[in-house]
Amino acid sequence: MTAASPSPAARALMPAIRAACLEAGQxxxxxxxxxAQTAARTWSKAGGSPVTEADIGVDTFLHVRLAALLPEAGWLSEETADDRLRLSRRLVWVVDPIDGTRAYMAGSPDWAVCVALLDEGKPVLGVVHSPACDASYEALAGGGATRNGTAIRASAISDLARARLAGPKPMLDALARQQPFVAVDKIPSLALRLTRIADASIDAGLVSPDSRDWDLAAADLVLSEAGGRLSTADGGAVQYNRPTPVHGTLLAAAPGLVSPLQEAVQALRGTPGTG
Incomplete structure (x- = not known):
């Protein structure tokens, strides 16, 4: 957890953000x-990724609700055309109306509504609400993280061989060829992959290249406030609200696993045939 106290402005906003996420989840x-398959109409976006009428409906609802709370804030969402005006704004909302759309479409509960508020590019407020899992994660920068109102902490494990890891199967398979660990079932929502490290349901996770700010920002704050860390493969900080909000390989881990996981992945990247 960060040492600074949460800003009064962010703390004051949290009840309204919580209410908006609960309504969006409903x-x-x-x-x-x-x-079973969703009752929502579905189609493919440019590039082939799926979208449903629920994604669009939730995005529209949150855009109206959040803009009313902070009219001066910029906006970045998976389902809204990018407005580069956000780059000139100190405050920016980062939203994924349904993180895990494929899971949502197939009837899996592993999807979530994600809302983060950035201040100068850093998350200061985050909510990851997973109504089908009956789980709502919240965090304020400097204020800790909660799941359904109860404080959470990442696990204290430091032995990567005993750690429970989630991530894309190709990445886990490659890592397993040189490093033992306990693989867990796929978690379709990237945000939930991070928050389950935060509440110690699992211990670490891998993130393949091409994740976006909206997949990460809210859950990143939950994880960091629970003592864990999301980083680039070489240990750098994750940067938000850049002109192109796309990320490379990322690592997420409980505090005792940050260095062991980074070392294992760096060793893997140096192995011939692994990229």
Missing amino acids: LALDLFRPG
């Missing part, structure tokens, strides 16, 4: 079908 739940 909008998505109305078209969600556990264990």
Whole structure:
């Protein structure tokens, strides 16, 4: 957890953000079908990734609600055309209306509504609300992290061989060829992959290249406030609100696993045939 106290402005906003995320989650739940295909209309965006009417509905709802709270803030969302005006704004909302759209479409509960507020490019408020999992994660910079209102901390494990790791199967398979660990089932939502490290459900995770700010910002704050860390493969800090909000390989881990995981991945990258 960061040493500074949360800003009064961010703390004052949290009840309204919590309420907006709960309402947004209910909008998505109305078209969600556990264990079955969604009732929502679906189509493919440019590039082939799927989208549903629930994604668009939640995005529109949150855009209206959050803009009313902070009219001066910029906006960055998976389902809204990028407005580069955000680059000149101190405050920026970063939103993923449904992180894990494919899971949502297939009836898996592993999807979430994600909202973060950036201040000078750093997350200061984050909510990851997963209504189908009955889990709401919240964090304020300097104020700790919670799951359903209860404080959470990442695990104290420091032995990578005993650590529970989640991530894309090709990355886990490559790592397993040189480093033992306990692989866990795929978590379709990247945000939930990070928050489950934050609440010690798992211990670490790998993130393949091409994740976006909206996949990460809210969950990154939850993880850091729970004592864990999200970093680049070489240990650098994750940067937000850049002209192109796309990231390379990232590592997420409980505090005792940050260095061991980084060393293992760096060794892997130096192995012939692994890139």
